[in-house]
Amino acid sequence: MSSNLLGVTIKFFDKFMLDESGATLPLFTIAVPMVIGAMAVSIEAGYWYKSKSDKQLIVDMAAYAGAMELIDSDSDTAKILAELDALHNGYDPDLGTITINNPPLSGSNTNDTAIEVIMTQKGDQYFSKIFGANRITYRNRAVAELFRGSDACVLALNETVSGAFTATGSTNVSLDKCAIGVNSGHAEAAEFGGSSSTIAECLSVVGGVYGAENANFACGTPLTNAREIEDPYEDIAAPNLDDYPTCTEEVDTGDDNVSMSGGRYCKNINLKGTALLDSDSTYIFDGIDVKFIGAASNMVGTGVTLVLMNGATLSNVNGGSNITISAPTAGTYQGIAIYSDPVTQTADEDVKINGGSSTSIEGLLYFPTQNLEFSGNTTGANACTVVVANTIQLTGNSGLTTSGCENSFALKPPKINQGAFLVQ
Template sequence: MRKLFDKIWNDERGNVLVVMGATLPLFIGAAGLATDTIQWTLWKRQLQRAADSAAIAGVYERIQSDTEAGVKDAVDKDIALNHHTGIALSTGYPQVSRLADSGDMRQRVQVVLSVARPLSFSSMFMTSAPEIRATSVAASVPGTDEYCVISLEDTATTGITGSGNAGVEMDCGMITNSTAPNSAIAKGNVTMEASVIASVGGIQESDNWVVDKYDPYVSKMEDPYANLNPNLDELDCDTEKVVVRGGPNETISVAPEINGDYDFAASKSANGGDAINCFSGIDVGPSETVNLPAGVYYIDGGNVNIQGTVTGTDVTIVLTNSDSASNATIGTFDMNAGASLTLTAPTSGDWAGVAVYQDRRAVDQAKQTPNKINGGSTGIITGVLYFPNQGLAYNGDGTSTFVCTRIVSRRVTFSGNNTTGNTNKFEDDCSHAGIPAFEGGRLIRLVA
């Protein structure tokens, strides 16, 4: 018997046909499995891309409204645009979840998608079509850019505008919470140079922007001074309110018994070394100079109008009102052309780094810019200009020195004339001046 098998085994007639017949099912099976695997992988990749895109869309909507229905609608709309498998989602999908914050990750949204469709080869051996599932989680995460200018405008109104012949040069960036398609605009002959221009809304590129990167559709920037409020109990406004007026090179020094306007001819020692901290306003004429001693100057419902020269070290000017009513009048800050303001904010204490502060009870004046400050070459502001609910126009011909000026305002408009080659220059690292680094512009990223 063994000899018979050896004979058959060594017989070469028809061997190839026998071997091919025996292995053909294996070749067909391998080809079928390979085809199914490629098709399954393609559907899985397309489904994962759709889930990723939908999760990101959900986070954007959660930042804006944070409602379950709004996030679900945003996810559905995105899937309608970006689900390219050609297979209808399984019943019960998409599954959308608003997850809780986790560490630095906020506004997390999870999207789960699933499709079921028979595979051409595997379906011969399976009683039901396989489920292909994709899960994605997106969140807003901290950004790493540092900003010199923050616009808190959070409607569809433009937040940052450069116009005229203004020149701006920054070692840091600018960001606005505006949701407008043109949330930041640079027009005319303006040159806006910064490390980054970022926005919750859209930004149209132009030759007026000289930036390392455009960063539209970032998460909302938080107000860095949202918890800073004037302590109205510190205001001594009952009897000693005065309007700050000054002649040439005079220094504020107020005796407690003086009411109304005062020329500050008396020495500070007339009041035992303490200056009154509550004023009706500051009004400095074109030929006048006022030197402000160190301290916090509360302006009780009045305005600041500077046409001459004002200087001060370790000084904060606070536009507020001793009346705690929500509709109490809050004044504005107007520094006219030709005026000079050399102001340095304190480096410690509650008002560290803040040069000018406007109470957030100030009424927004419908896209106008009631506050005006010249960034001219004869005056330098070291500190933060804070106008959270009104616009600020920052004008001037510029200075040749980089300065630690920061702007946090509802809207910011840069204008002026840099035809002489001067520009308003902003330095990035101002920790020595008590000014924190404003990092933010939270980014929307996939996290799982």
């Protein structure tokens, strides 16, 4: 529009320069302010349109930030973060208001996983002020919704190697309504062998998959080139050994059963019979080897956490040996069954927990810097097993589920294919 007005103006001036009549001057005097005024209003209207688009971007980003915050935070925290994001990106409280609702008060997305941001801002006026000030007010609205994705009961954290997750040989893996997450960007980050059988909700892998035809995913095709999955447990800290100045006496079961009290163990433990663990207790294995000897060696406990520190190991957990434990339902290590300290444990070390058919570990198995070979099942009433390690190899017959994690342990499993989307 402004270019057309400019053309008209130029033609007008051309005619004026060629016109020798005295009547042209009054017409010119009247016309020029009108033409210039029209041009000014046209330019200012374009500025208003761009300003409204810029402010829409502010509410879009605020709604998105708030929805993403709902992953780990409550509604109030998410709303605060959305407002802070708007302030950071240009919202000025002196020029208007912002309202953030969770859930949204209107529209087609009014569930508690959606954030609504409504912002008003007074607009700048220049030439249009001659018609009155405070005439321009922008109102922008955006709604973003969180898509929570699927629970992952298996998460391999290594970012580069091939086979960060493997299910090979005669392995039969059944993951009930939970998924596999692999953070490696290698072209063969996840591997499924020809004679293995894997059933899972889905697979999310940063890199690629080898042998995907040997697995069955409820989501259909595996999610390759996916976003890296965050480790939700990375802030968990090992116990402070100053709180455990005294070491518990050495344990050797012989062929008999023996009761083990909670505490810090500083000498090797040899299990030939069954170690009966105290309920609601933490067991700190400090730089020692807990060795399972023979098919009759077992470890049994309810509401317990095994902590491995300073190079501690669990060895010979295979054949007929079994670990049958469940994590605490309250306390510092709520939901954590086995914790390998990422600070003091030997990095990239191989750990094998592939005992007999009675091996059942309910809760989180956390080996973030070590390579875990695991065979086990979720057989208890809590219905929760989550395996997180540097690399993971599932062997034998493994059946895992996360369906009871939040109800039983308030344990939130890792999520795949999780994100926020603008919906309005």
